[in-house]
Amino acid sequence: MKKLILCVMICLFGVGFSLAQTLTSPDGNLVMDFHLSADKTPVYSLKYKGKDVIKESKMGFQIRPSFDFSKNFRIVETKEDASDTTWNPVWGQNSVIRDNHKELFVALEQEGTGWLLNIRFRLFDDGLGFRYEFPVQKELRHFTINEEVTEFQLAGDHKAFWIPADYDTNEFQITTSKLSEVPQLIDKARDEALACKSPSPNLAVQTPLMLKSDDGLYINIHEAALVNYPAMHLNLDAQTFLMSSHLTPDKNGTKGYIQTGSTSPWRTIIVSDDARNILASNLIVNLNEPCKLEDTSWIKPTKYVGVWWEYFTGGGSTWAYTDTQDIVIGKTDYTKLKPNGHHGANTAHVKEYIDFAAKNGFDAVLVEGWNEGWEDNYAYAKEFIYSFTKAYPDFDVKELQRYAASKGVKIIMHHETTSSVADYERQMHDAFRFMKENGYDAVKTGYVGPIIPRSEHHDGQWMVNHYNRVAETAAQYHIMVNSHEAVRPTGMYRTYPNWIAQESARGTEFESFNGIRPDHQTILPFTRLMGGPMDYTPGIFEGDLSVYGSNKAKLGTTLVKQLALYVTMYSPLQMAADLYQNYEKYPDAFQFIKDVAVDWDNTYILEAEPGDYITIARKAKGKNEWYIGGITDENSREAVIDLSFLSTGKKYQATIYADGKTADWRTNPKEYVISTKKVTNKTKLKQRLAPSGGVAVSIKEL
Structure with a gap:
């Protein structure tokens, strides 16, 4: 009997390390599973409120010249941990950032080679981050990467906001399509006169990649803490919706030169059923x-x-x-x-x-x-x-x-x-x-x-x-x-x-030659800005460049949308980009640019839908002043601005910079009206935005 019990214990111990390791986010909405597959390949999956975000996906590397460092592993050790802390950025969208996550550490050893590979997962309420760690070891000291075998098996033919993978530029127009449509659209998307282009030879797109599923999930895939490693693009199988890492090579074809004792960047998957939570995420900076x-x-x-x-x-x-x-x-x-x-x-x-x-x-x-x-x-x-x-x-x-x-x-x-x-x-x-x-x-x-x-x-x-x-x-x-x-x-x-x-990314300078579509600024916060602030250089008042000479370009926004960008396109470095003489022609509108802050105590995402609209409110650091920016794509809409973030029992004056009644980015971009209104935290402002228009509001305590 004792021998039978001992045998069962040994068997359970031996199998235990191949069973799935489950990690749940602090709020319980996200669940990540990790295990070794039949051929002992590391695989992970991710669910949000029971819905598939990432189905079972492989992990690992292909190492030069032809070593497969993605299978035949055994799990040596697993550890779980948790952390809930706050920290204060030097500058930012919020003066206090919370870092609340659970962690799973997995130590692997490859059978046959004896090579060691660790994987560290961190699961937050807003998504998952994981990275590879290459421990110092006798059997492996230096190696070069042929490719990173990290997969993101998506659950369906999601709507995607993408630019084509290119090793030398990220200034393409953003294309919106189903994943299945990317093969038919990518050649057109690449057909741009840019200073330097090196397209990937395979069907691939860049990160940050923004996705929306048919069942209402918003998913963002990117990376964090890119150090001593090439940037990641994403290969796409447009039939199975499998995405996989495609690292930028040098011109000799090598993806990365690695010394053990280092780590990869974090691979990040931010997910929510509310688009506002994507913009509010601090997952990338926390990693x-x-x-x-x-x-x-x-x-x-x-x-x-x-x-x-x-x-x-x-x-x-x-x-x-x-x-x-x-x-x-x-x-x-x-x-x-x-x-x-x-x-x-x-x-x-x-x-x-x-x-x-x-x-x-x-x-x-x-x-x-x-x-x-x-x-x-x-x-x-x-x-x-x-x-x-x-x-x-x-x-x-x-x-x-x-x-x-x-x-x-x-x-x-x-x-x-x-x-x-x-x-x-x-x-x-x-x-x-x-x-x-x-x-x-x-x-x-x-x-x-x-x-x-x-x-x-x-x-x-x-x-x-x-x-x-x-x-x-x-x-x-x-x-x-x-x-x-x-x-x-x-x-x-x-x-x-x-x-x-x-x-x-594609910034304001492109307004003067290749052009920028009206939905561009409603997508960038969900893509490029997920990794950090952009020097977008807004504030162009004179949008008809023919007034200067031979340039026939015209701005793709109304004047008021240019004001709103100071709030929606976050940066601690903001330029009033137009010629100063044009600001002197419109001193009342220019007042918003003079007033608006560049550093913030709090940020409130009021409305958001990638490619359609964004409305954001921010509190100026150390001041009882709030600034709001709302923008839309080529379609006119009504922004609903809920001021419940203001303090209870106090009165404020709002100065509202709005598109005029006949404002339109194509025909009448410079028509605007400025009004004032007393408001409280119970006020809801409703404001019409012109096609490719916006609204900008400054609020000060009375």
């Missing part, structure tokens, strides 16, 4: 490491204007000082060259913007085209393109430093690399020292064109390390970074809060 900077007092959310939009309008301003093409950085003497007479970044013109910023309470002025090299910036043709320490002859660095300081205004440096990243790395410390010596504490970096080193892509491992290295190095000099044309963000701003914003 990032805490701030690594001891002193963050120098990091300041910023509102700025700049010498920028005039380059896109067709009005004649240029980044280049001369029309001479035969430029050799470090050898060409610009004082001996004839100016072209159109250079925008000249001392007198920059002073005009400094005066405007000071008069209207803006913190800073961005100046593009200040430095030597813009005449001959042929991407991929030359490596030494710019100097980041030598200004053009008509840009007086010291005088502008003195003048800006006298007005209480900062100047934002611009480092366009035209993707000659090797040269930027050589100059980076000198460039940051130059900035500090001349009073600059923020830089806009740019990566237009194919990458140099020529073996690399924008979204590959080498470039991911570069972007992170720029943020880390800039922090040493107390410099804030706003990166353009970089890999899409993954919440790294928690770790390096000086990485204050990114572009990494």
